[in-house]
Amino acid sequence: xxxxxxxxxxxxxxxxxxxxEALDIVLAGxxxxxxLGMLFLDDGVFQLQAAQQPGQVQQKNLGANLQALPMFGxxxxxxxxxxxxERGIDPHSLSLEVQxxxxxxxxxxxxxxxxxxxx
Numbered sequence: 001x002x003x004x005x006x007x008x009x010x011x012x013x014x015x016x017x018x019x020x021e022a023l024d025i026v027l028a029g030x031x032x033x034x035x036l037g038m039l040f041l042d043d044g045v046f047q048l049q050a051a052q053q054p055g056q057v058q059q060k061n062l063g064a065n066l067q068a069l070p071m072f073g074x075x076x077x078x079x080x081x082x083x084x085x086e087r088g089i090d091p092h093s094l095s096l097e098v099q100x101x102x103x104x105x106x107x108x109x110x111x112x113x114x115x116x117x118x119x
Contacts (some may be wrong), residue, residue: 002033002034002035003034003035003114003115004034004035004036004037004112004113004114004115005029005034005035005036005037005113005114005115005116005117006036006037006038006039006109006110006112006113006115006116006117007022007025007026007029007036007037007038007039007116007117007119008022008038008039008041008044008116008117008118008119009022009023009038009039009040009041009044009047009119010041010042010043010044010118010119011042011043011044011119012043012044012046012047013046013047013062014046015043018119019044019047019062019119020062021119022038022044022117022119023062023065023066025117025119026038026069026072026074027065027068027069027072027074029074030069030072030073030074031072033073036074036076036113037074037076037077037078037109037113038069038074038076038077038078039078039079039080039106039109040077040078040079040080040083040098041079041080041083041106042080042083043083043087044083045079045080045083045084045087045089046087046089047062047066048066048079048089048094048095048096048098049089049093049094049095050063050093050094050095063095066095066096067095067096069096077096077097077098077099078098078099078100078101078106078109079091079094079098079099079100079101080100080101080103080106081100081101081102082102082103084100
């Protein structure tokens, strides 16, 4: 049986390649039917904001790839409620349906997975 994998993405979509690399890993894992989840933490929560204009900072839009996650079987999507609150982001305004978790639930989430990759 394949080991479960949690990808934690902590970078804003415009701060470098980390956000895209995390998304690429999740999409590749989903294509191979690996049991995996994705957690948006810290500045990674900015990836979930709608109506981004990444072209203004010469970056590619990750929105279409994020919307494709369910088509690749990636349904376990989580976000830190603390990270959202610290950045003034309303959880109801996100571009993707994710489960908001407090710090205690985040700790339990990480423990559920066999392997964790943080980008």
